[in-house]
Amino acid sequence: MEIRLLNIGFGNTVVANRIVAVVSPSSAPMKRLKEDAKQANKLIDATMGRRTRSIIITDSDHVILSGVQAETIAQRLTQDHGHRDAGSAKGGK
Template identity: 85%
Template sequence: MDIKLLNIGFGNTVVANRIVAIVSPSSAPMKRLKEDAKQANKLIDATMGRRTRAIIITDSDHVILSGVQAETIAQRLLHDQGQKDGPTSKSGK
């Protein structure tokens, strides 16, 4: 199994294969999700004291808070998946 790490900001990484969703923290359901995860001891705060800008949900029901925008994390994930496929050869060899 190939393990890919995704940078979620400020030197923190998560295993990319375990991510189910990357969402914005502003809605009421996401605030409830955050509280429920805290009660279940499944909340990981990776904001480094900054404002929460993204919530990452994993397949193990862990909820990870990040200080980086959800769109930025999603772009990093897409970029990393593109590199996984490898560069395409244009030389025809």
């Protein structure tokens, strides 16, 4: 299995295959999720001191805070996936 890294802003990357969800941090349930992850030592702050604009949830229950909009991260994730599909359609395995 190939490991693909996804840029989540400010020089930070996440393994794309481990992402379960990318959500906006503004709702009360997401704020609770963030606090619960902090209590469980599973919170990773990748905002570099900037405002949290998205929350990334991984399959290992880690919660990653990013300073990049959720829509932007989703676009990067789908663009990266699209490039892989196009490459495999041109004779890849």
